[in-house]
Amino acid sequence: MIQKELMTVVSQSEIAVNIFEMTLKGALARQIDEPGKFVHLKVGEEMMPLLRRPISIAKIEPEKQEFTMIYRAEGAGTSALSRKRTGDLVDVLGPLGHGFPVEEAAAGQTAILIGGGIGVPPLYELSRRLNEKGVKTIHVLGFQNKQAAFYTEQFAALGDTYVATVDGSLGEQGFVTDIINKHGLKADIFYSCGPTVMLKAVERLHAAPRGYISLEERMGCGIGACFACVCHPAADETGTAYLKICSDGPVFKAGEVAL
Amino acid sequence: MIQKELMTVVSQSEIAVNIFEMTLKGALARQIDEPGKFVHLKVGEEMMPLLRRPISIAKIEPEKQEFTMIYRAEGAGTSALSRKRTGDLVDVLGPLGHGFPVEEAAAGQTAILIGGGIGVPPLYELSRRLNEKGVKTIHVLGFQNKQAAFYTEQFAALGDTYVATVDGSLGEQGFVTDIINKHGLKADIFYSCGPTVMLKAVERLHAAPRGYISLEERMGCGIGACFACVCHPAADETGTAYLKICSDGPVFKAGEVAL
Amino acid sequence: MSRLALELPGLSLKNPVMPASGCFGFGREFSQLFDLSTLGAIMIKATTEEPRYGNATPRVAETPGGMLNAIGLQNPGLEKVIANELEWLKQFEVPIIANVAGSQTEDYVQVAKEISKVDNVHALELNISCPNVKTGGIAFGTIPETAKELTKRVKEVSEVPVYVKLSPNVTNIVEMAKAVEDGGADGITMINTLIGMRIDLKTGRPVLSNRTGGLSGPAVKPVAVRMVYEVSQQTNLPIIGMGGVSTVEDIIEFSLAGADAVAIGTANFVNPFICPELIAELDHYLEQHNVDHISELKGRSWK
Amino acid sequence: MSRLALELPGLSLKNPVMPASGCFGFGREFSQLFDLSTLGAIMIKATTEEPRYGNATPRVAETPGGMLNAIGLQNPGLEKVIANELEWLKQFEVPIIANVAGSQTEDYVQVAKEISKVDNVHALELNISCPNVKTGGIAFGTIPETAKELTKRVKEVSEVPVYVKLSPNVTNIVEMAKAVEDGGADGITMINTLIGMRIDLKTGRPVLSNRTGGLSGPAVKPVAVRMVYEVSQQTNLPIIGMGGVSTVEDIIEFSLAGADAVAIGTANFVNPFICPELIAELDHYLEQHNVDHISELKGRSWK
């Protein structure tokens, strides 16, 4: 059930340069049933910034009524969010969208999780769930550089973890796809989140016979009503078919969407 | 010298229903040389509220680099101001305008200070200055009711103090002018601040041969550049003469302005 | 007796609050959040004869106190809107105002004719003011004579009252209002969005792929209020006002300006529960202020 | 070489930042805060032939992300502006752009003729777009043919280049720009304020005594950027852009849209030190972004 709740900041810390980890508490956390879903945040009561900001859920702890997000402080909204302190309130709408289907990987199979930059966070809860189920996970995480990297140890605790940085300052130099090629990584299923160029390259790679990708787009409502966030399905004879990233996605089957 | 400074909230408390007393600290406080001047406050860094808010200075403590304001939390700006806590910063522009001339009252003379509602605050510093100088002060303070009244004891410590409330719940029932008439109060000079209807009545009263009044108007710049806050001088043959309340005032000689 | 219920041509409104077209889809998403029957009415997303994909993304951008959108009238087309969306909406006790769009007169006439036959469509809203489509659209909304002609043609075929939605991107809004009144309009809805733009400093290009977009939200409210104020004094048509409504005070302001009812657009994105919340608050506000009926406030600013 | 200095008709600007007319008086108040010679230019308050008191107060009201004003062209009249204000301004090394207003053509011509003779007046800004005066004013700014004629007449008598200030309250801003270009304008300044209104809920009446007022500030920036973007592509005139500028990013945005320089209005009220602050920041921004000269950015959004 989609809820709107003023949730309480339990903790907030800068875990990499301009990258923040924030944990929120409230009944809404119990509603999040799947990794890869997102919340839509109103930062501040003011009219500036006016619109909500979509942020993925990185970790869910329903028993504590908490969930954690990881985000980059960039523009007005995320910068304001980064100034929140423990005890402050945040207006949260969620959980929204369709997440990564854990049920598509069977116990004993191998899943490769490929994340780029600020696309890495939702893969963390996904990996936890897969491991819980007995799916072996391989993680390939790409960052700009060492300063922008985060959660590499947390992922390493869950499975083999490869890190790629554009400048080689952490892990191996190159893109996530370079790493996958170099090491010849293969799996039964892939899950990926990151910039569209990366997702495109990942789809072409065939590191697994099938997979799921999570997309981003500028949003209005976040619930499927305003048509701000549409994309074209790959198969569309008429040219008028569409998928809404906020409500049909943000996670789609690889190949389903024209990237 | 007009300055713009991020001043620190030293204290803030609700001293009557919706009436707040706030003390700010910073170098700017040293620049305030006269009671009756005001500051122009930007509440919050956001664009809402966009404009500054003019608030009078109620008490100056230059040696501590502090000054105090008393204001009513009404609309968006003053309500936001009332939510500030000790240690928070407030963007202050000031000191602005021309204040009450203390030099117009000589030691040994009697001054009557007549304030209405949220016009009372600037009279407090004025009274302190007059008393320092050896001027005897009589205070006539009008409020809506007991709940809205403030600073009556502080004034009483400086001189005879009469309180009028519209509903009679504190002091005597009636308007300030009723009190002055009833008690036949007389002085060498009067100083007044409050709603325009009150100032009009005060001017007609002749409780003193001469006096000064402080006016209010919606402001843009607060420094005399935008012509938002003009009023007509009493003597004006052409109809095009004007006075700016923010920079020529807010304090004018009684009779100078067409009320 | 209710303080909020009112009758407008074709519409028995439980209350004067309804979501604005394009900001509520066809109601499906919001139906998961609250009972749509609580709404005064629903203005559904613009419907065109053929399905439309609309513009490329990005389609929205944020601005100070407002937002820009360039959706481009995306919709599944007349046939599907009737078969799927309007049919589905029949489960709710709420009148539908169908927002009708097109590129040329014939398109409008065709959509109006068919959609006005549907049971729960109690009024049409002629969208002659969408700034985000290349052909037609806005032209209808900026030339009085053209707007009048179109209104006339649609009135000829419509089985329900016709409201015309005015564009604020004109020199003289009163002239436009009078033209559609002459054309036989039963009511006016106003305002649609102002044309605006934002440029991305990183790329140096417009943020929206359509380059320009429609500005909405609190930022435009003063323009909307002014236009309602002017038009309500110069025509006899009922007005559904909109543009930046996000609080109960905004509803009162539109009402004082001369609106009979209000529609809520952008605020649905900020708070998807805004419509039912404001309906409840409005009732409370009127009670507190001893107003027996919302219509008492209409046009008080100039009466 | 300076990244900021540029030449426009009549104007040698140290930098492309100047206070907008009506938001800086004649500079006296701001001269107590900073050295006026740091400014690119100063657009002084509108000057009319006779002294004008303007509208009754309240003259300003706040709106979401913006403000309304209805000053009504208050000024001490041509004679005093020349004798007192312009004379006083001569102590600063800064070109003055004189904002010229009137009710009929002859008024404009008379003011333009006299004020353009003053040494430090390097350009005129024809204010054909003030929404706050009953007679004339806005009409000149909304009818292309009228605007063109007025521009022509003023050009005949002016001893300095003439910039025409466009009103955003029109259906077609490009048509207006082209008309004044045809009339011989040397440049365009844009935008003046949008017409708006606020109603006081307590009294039920408009907040401004003039009822309507001009909307300015960040709220209108998307409209201003869009209009600069359109006009800069369709005319050859230099453009001084304005409307909501309050950060260095806003200056870049106007520049990318097609403005040569920018003027700052409302932001002076929020922060009276904004002009010198933005000039310093702009220099820094261009350096950081390896831009050799601000003019490189002009119109990049459409080039």
Ligand SMILES: Cc1cc2nc3c(=O)[nH]c(=O)nc-3n(C[C@H](O)[C@H](O)[C@H](O)COP(=O)(O)OP(=O)(O)OC[C@H]3O[C@@H](n4cnc5c(N)ncnc54)[C@H](O)[C@@H]3O)c2cc1C
């Ligand atoms: C489904 C989804 C999940 C996301 N998850 C995360 C996450 O876990 N961590 C994280 O750091 N970021 C995430 N993002 C991106 C994040 O939403 C943007 O970085 C953020 O909205 C930027 O806001 P701002 O105030 O910093 O920037 P501003 O530039 O002030 O934003 C202005 C407007 O543009 C929109 N916008 C700007 N950039 C983006 C973007 N990349 N995607 C969508 N809208 C954008 C904003 O929402 C806002 O409406 C996600 C985006 C989507 C769509």
Ligand SMILES: Cc1cc2nc3c(=O)[nH]c(=O)nc-3n(C[C@H](O)[C@H](O)[C@H](O)COP(=O)(O)OP(=O)(O)OC[C@H]3O[C@@H](n4cnc5c(N)ncnc54)[C@H](O)[C@@H]3O)c2cc1C
């Ligand atoms: C010289 C001067 C001194 C003042 N001193 C005090 C004081 O010491 N204590 C105090 O409580 N109040 C004082 N006021 C009044 C105070 O400025 C207003 O109450 C305040 O601006 C209202 O802001 P708001 O955000 O609460 O209301 P809003 O309604 O949100 O204000 C909207 C706009 O209207 C303006 N406005 C609204 N009411 C007034 C008003 N009465 N006068 C001027 N502008 C107004 C605001 O400044 C703002 O621009 C003074 C006003 C002036 C001109």
Ligand SMILES: Cc1cc2nc3c(=O)[nH]c(=O)nc-3n(C[C@H](O)[C@H](O)[C@H](O)COP(=O)(O)O)c2cc1C
């Ligand atoms: C995302 C979005 C889509 C819109 N789509 C339509 C539409 O299809 N038809 C229409 O007439 N108006 C459309 N509008 C305009 C709104 O109905 C409304 O007139 C406008 O947004 C002003 O109201 P607001 O400030 O409350 O949003 C749209 C507005 C937005 C923000």
Ligand SMILES: Cc1cc2nc3c(=O)[nH]c(=O)nc-3n(C[C@H](O)[C@H](O)[C@H](O)COP(=O)(O)O)c2cc1C
């Ligand atoms: C208080 C005020 C007074 C103004 N007076 C004038 C004027 O006399 N002449 C003029 O051409 N424009 C005048 N303007 C318009 C501004 O010059 C400017 O075009 C407009 O405010 C948009 O810029 P901004 O958003 O930066 O304020 C005035 C604006 C304000 C806010």
Ligand code: FES
């Ligand atoms: S953001 Fe509104 S439909 Fe996706």
Ligand code: FES
């Ligand atoms: S507020 Fe600008 S002149 Fe007084």
